[in-house]
Every structure is written in structure tokens, then in C-alpha cells.
Amino acid sequence: MTGEITPGVAIRLNKVTKTYGSGNGVVAAVKSTTLDILKNEFFTLLGPSGCGKTTLLRLIGGFEYPTTGTILLDGQDIASVPPFRRPINTVFQNYALFPHMTVAENIGFGLRMLKRPRDQIAARVEEMLKLVRLEHLSGRRTGQISGGQQQRVALARALASEPKVLLLDESLSALDYKLRKEMQMELKSLQAATGITFIFVTHDQEEALTMSDRVAVLSSGEIMQVGTPHEVYNRPANRFVANFVGETNFFLGRGLGWDGGGSMIDLQGIGAVAIPTDEAIPAGASVSIVVRPEHLRIFPLSHGSDGQLKGCVRTISFCGPETQYTVELSNGSGLVLVRRYNTPDENPSIAIGDEVSVKFTPNTAQVLPG
Structure with a gap:
């Protein structure tokens, strides 16, 4: 089946579902998902375990077939095409390298399976070795190189056949923290250098945003929001996204009506606050006010408390470039997390047990239903 080819779209999912079991035991892993993934895009499927992100990746790769719906690659329906016939390659979590082969032999394996001429294979392997900066290790066996180097070999092997789409299934999770951070930049650079669409699966929010x-x-087989990292972090579409992507604080409020460029919200413990909103919040409507920890300011109570939340510091965590405080609010609404960057010009003397006031500016807050 052929669909309309939309300029700039690499993968189009149209009402794709995937269910397992039968009768009363049917489980929906993916629910009626419609999504466009663009050419030359680094696109990430992010969510907790069991949310359907890996199933969605496997559907794109051909390792699973959809129960209903279509999957288009450049306008061609590939939903029933087997994986080896799709111009799509996958880098798995365990890399799946051949330990008895050298780095160069691993990179050239797929090309040999495609029966490419020997001289073309050699030239392409050399090109890939340069791309991932492993020329000096070409003759070494993969069991004799580090985890980060194995990751590069797996990437080079997947890229060697010039796929239209590269799938990466939690492919950084086996690396230690520092190496994982380095490989994040490597992956982004490789994607930009090759112009290939990368589709990455992770449960790590920082990894996705970076x-x-x-x-x-x-969440639960459904897409909650699609957007740039900035949009998803700063303008979450709902409470689930706000709570899952990064850390956040929720304050309960009640709508008081429209006030020019925003809505008046009766905020528990503070009173009436005007918060910018696209649409008026109806009077009496229950809402949640979302404020990221870095958008809260913390002061010793002696510095004044007009328009601020009061509370007691319960924990202080020094995290290098920042210090995090948990504050138990005096109004009984629970704990809030405050993140303060450690700069020389901002170093309030605050200790565990101190009475403090916490404040945010309205333009850093977002209003969500419920």
C-alpha cells in the first residue's frame, strides 16, 4: 500500500494499536497512536517502564506487527514488511556484537550479508571507523575494548548500510554516568553528521531533554505530549508530563476569573495571584499550579514574607552546581522542593530546621486542570 508522501516526514504512524492476548485477557500495549517523525530528526520516545515505548520502537523496526493501523516510511506502508527488508537498523541495549570478530569485521558484517563488493565494504568500513574515531582499534576484538567503544562499534555497524532510520533501544543504559554523558553528545553529533533519522527510546528524562x-x-500505551525539550519541560500538557519530566511542585488553587493577560487564581497559602494563561480559568474551577524547583526562591523568614509561602527546612542536599532544599509548608499542604544554583552572589545562610519563606514569580508558573 502507498500513502501520500509528505515532504519532511520520515515515519508516519496512523492509528496504530498493538494488543496481546484475547477475550477478557486482552492487553493494549499501544493505543491508537498517530505520530509523524521527521527526516533528519533526533526523536525520543520517553516514558516509564511498561508505557509502550519499546513496543512502538519494535513496531517501527518490524520486530512486531500492529494489530490495527498503518506505518509509513516515505509514504510506503511497511506495517507487514519483515525487518530485514526495511531500510531501518537497530542498536540494541546489549549491542549484540560478535566477540570472535574484530572491530572492522563487526562493522562490515551487514554489508557482507548484503553481498556488497569487497572493495566497497573496505572503503565503507574505513569511513565508519573515522566517523566514530576507532581507526586505531580496527583489528582488535570487541571483547578487548571498553563499553563506550563497543557502543561506537554497534553504531558504526548500524550506520554502515546507510539506513533511512536508526532505532536505538535504551542503548546507553549499560554505561556508567560519565561515559553515558559523553555518549549523549557523541550520538547527537553522529546524527547531525549523517543526516539519518534517529529514534531513541529511554526512561531517562535528562537523556531525552539533552x-x-x-x-x-x-503513558499506558498513549502519547501524552509531543514537543521540543523546551516545550515538554516548560509547558507540560498535563499533570503526568509535568510530574514525569524533571522534578516539579504542585500547588492547589481555585479559579477566580480573567484578569487581562491571565487568570486570577486563589492559591492555597498565598491568596489571589494573577498567572499568565492562554484561556480564562473559570471561576471556581479546581486547578494545579506547576512550579519547577529552580523557579522557587528561598529566604530566611527574617527577610520578610509578603506574598510568600512559609515553612521549615527539612533537608538540604549539596549537589555541586546547586543546592536542593525540601521545605515543609506551614499551611499543611506538604513538602516543596527548592533548587538554588551555587553562585557567589547568592548564598543565603539557611540550615535544617530554619523557618523560611518560599516565593515564585507568576510568569514561571503554569496552570493545569485538577
Whole structure:
């Protein structure tokens, strides 16, 4: 089946579902998902375990077939095409390298399976070795190189046949923290250098925000929001996205009506606050006010408390470039997390047990239903 080829779209999912079991035991892993992934895009499927992100990746790769719906690659329906006939390659979590082969032999394996001429294989392997900066290790066996180097070999092997789309299934999770951070930059650079569409699966929010052009946040088999990292973090579409992507604070409020460029909200513990909103919040409507920890300011109570939340510091965590405080609010609404960057010009003397006031500016807050 052929669909309309939309300029700039690499992968189009149209009402794709995937269910397992039968009768009363049917489980929907992916629910009626419609999504466009663009050419030359680093796109990430982000969500907790069991949300359907890996199933979605496997559907794109051909390792699973959809129960209903279509999957288009450049306008061609590939939903029933087997994986080896799709111009799509996958880098798995365990890399799946051949330990008895050298680095160069691993990179050239797929090309040999495609029966490419020997001289073309040699030239392409050399090109890939340069791309991932492993020329000096070409003759070494993969069991004799580090985890980060094995990751590069797996990437080079997947890229060697010039796929239209590269799938990466939690492919950084086996690396230690520092190496994982380095490989995030490596992956983004490789994607930009090759111009290939990368589709990356992870449950790590920081990883998704760092590397992606756009992110799809999933929950229970459904896409909650698709947007740039900036949009997903700063303008979450709902409470799930706000709570899952990064850390956040929720304050309960009640709508008081429209006030020019925003809505008046009766905020528990503070009173009436005007918060910028696209649409008026109806009077009496229950809402949640979302404020990221870095958008809260903390002061010793002696510095004044007009328009601020009062509370007691319960924990202080020094995290290098920042210090995090948990504050138990005096109004009984629970704990808030405050993140303060450690700069020389901002170093309030605050200790565990101190009475403090916490404040935010209205333009850093977002209003969500419920």
C-alpha cells in the first residue's frame, strides 16, 4: 500500500494499536497512536517502564506487527514488511556484537550479508571507523575494548548500510554516568553528521531533554505530549508530563476569573495571584499550579514574607552546581522542593530546621486542570 508522501516526514504512524492476548485477557500495549517523525530528526520516545515505548520502537523496526493501523516510511506502508527488508537498523541495549570478530569485521558484517563488493565494504568500513574515531582499534576484538567503544562499534555497524532510520533501544543504559554523558553528545553529533533519522527510546528524562529535537512522552500505551525539550519541560500538557519530566511542585488553587493577560487564581497559602494563561480559568474551577524547583526562591523568614509561602527546612542536599532544599509548608499542604544554583552572589545562610519563606514569580508558573 502507498500513502501520500509528505515532504519532511520520515515515519508516519496512523492509528496504530498493538494488543496481546484475547477475550477478557486482552492487553493494549499501544493505543491508537498517530505520530509523524521527521527526516533528519533526533526523536525520543520517553516514558516509564511498561508505557509502550519499546513496543512502538519494535513496531517501527518490524520486530512486531500492529494489530490495527498503518506505518509509513516515505509514504510506503511497511506495517507487514519483515525487518530485514526495511531500510531501518537497530542498536540494541546489549549491542549484540560478535566477540570472535574484530572491530572492522563487526562493522562490515551487514554489508557482507548484503553481498556488497569487497572493495566497497573496505572503503565503507574505513569511513565508519573515522566517523566514530576507532581507526586505531580496527583489528582488535570487541571483547578487548571498553563499553563506550563497543557502543561506537554497534553504531558504526548500524550506520554502515546507510539506513533511512536508526532505532536505538535504551542503548546507553549499560554505561556508567560519565561515559553515558559523553555518549549523549557523541550520538547527537553522529546524527547531525549523517543526516539519518534517529529514534531513541529511554526512561531517562535528562537523556531525552539533552539529545532530542523532539520528544514524545508516553503513558499506558498513549502519547501524552509531543514537543521540543523546551516545550515538554516548560509547558507540560498535563499533570503526568509535568510530574514525569524533571522534578516539579504542585500547588492547589481555585479559579477566580480573567484578569487581562491571565487568570486570577486563589492559591492555597498565598491568596489571589494573577498567572499568565492562554484561556480564562473559570471561576471556581479546581486547578494545579506547576512550579519547577529552580523557579522557587528561598529566604530566611527574617527577610520578610509578603506574598510568600512559609515553612521549615527539612533537608538540604549539596549537589555541586546547586543546592536542593525540601521545605515543609506551614499551611499543611506538604513538602516543596527548592533548587538554588551555587553562585557567589547568592548564598543565603539557611540550615535544617530554619523557618523560611518560599516565593515564585507568576510568569514561571503554569496552570493545569485538577
